């Protein structure tokens with residue numbers, strides 16, 4: 001059994017933080033290496049001598065794991081378990097409020113089913129619940145194009161999402177041209193590479209700069225994306241994972257109330273419908289967050305006022321099997337009765 005990722009590790013000038021860790025039990029391991037292949041941050045590597053995966057951060061940084069659970073999900077022999085949680089113990093970086101209790105698999109019927117396996121309760125679930133619990137973010141796709149009809153089936157489901165005042169302020173920009181997607185990747189990655197460079201050293205001026213930036217917008221300077229940035233530093237095409245289609249969900253900025261919320265709801269209609277059709281999806285926040293700094297991406301995608309990207313979604317046929325629930329922190333539920 002391997003335990004990796006330090007419990008309280010801090011990178012550069014970041015505060016002490018608790019990270020995920022990884023457990024491996026050889027058991028029925030077939031050395032298929034699916035766990036390593038699927039790891040989006042390359043922090044899981046394969047030990048050829050021991051014939052087992054081992055966890056490592058890139059460039060010696062041991063916090064590359066983003067806790068996506070995909071290594072656990074794709075293992076056909078159930079050898080891997082992700083444990084722990086990400087928590088910034090102090091400082092201004094935002095993390096969710098303290099949650100009491102361990103992460104658990106879905107418990108829709110309350111504590112009575114606490115010890116049951118998901119498969120044992122699954123029959124009593126609705127189709128919608130099954131789709132919600134089984135959906136995973138997929139970052140490894142088959143090199144197989146999606147038909148236009150199939151993509152339009154997804155945007156159709158998105159169109160029927162609720163919106164404030166039925167304002168329907170969304171537009172869907174579908175990019176199946178891999179060359180364009182790669183160009184967008186490269187341009188956005190440049191920004192991430194710059195941020196990575198900022199984190200990389202330990203000199204005083206970088207410490208001051210990171211502290212200042214995190215004071216202005218704490219949630220933009222969460223240290224987890226550093227993992228992705230590390231990968232971005234070394235490779236290209238890691239933002240949209242060479243997916244056969246990237247669907248950008250745009251809002252009309254003039255929409256009433258909060259068009260961002262409308263766009264997010266529409267996006268998730270699309271994501272859940274894709275899963276129900278056997279497709280894999282992954283939300284990509286990096287494009288919306290970096291696009292303000294790379295106007296050439298806007299030009300490339302022909303995005304003009306009054307439209308703005310709210311989120312982008314990679315869509316494709318999953319290369320591996322991801323259709324499995326993973327544990328989550330308990331819900332924070334408060335009652336006023």
Ligand SMILES: Cc1cc2nc3c(=O)[nH]c(=O)nc-3n(C[C@H](O)[C@H](O)[C@H](O)COP(=O)(O)O)c2cc1C
Nearest residue numbers: 040066067068135136137139282283284285286311
């Ligand atoms: C708004 C949003 C932005 C995200 N951005 C990214 C991203 O840029 N890259 C990525 O690999 N995953 C991204 N994700 C996926 C999350 O990492 C993923 O949802 C989370 O790890 C939980 O895993 P699950 O979706 O498999 O349940 C994003 C998710 C959301 C909701």
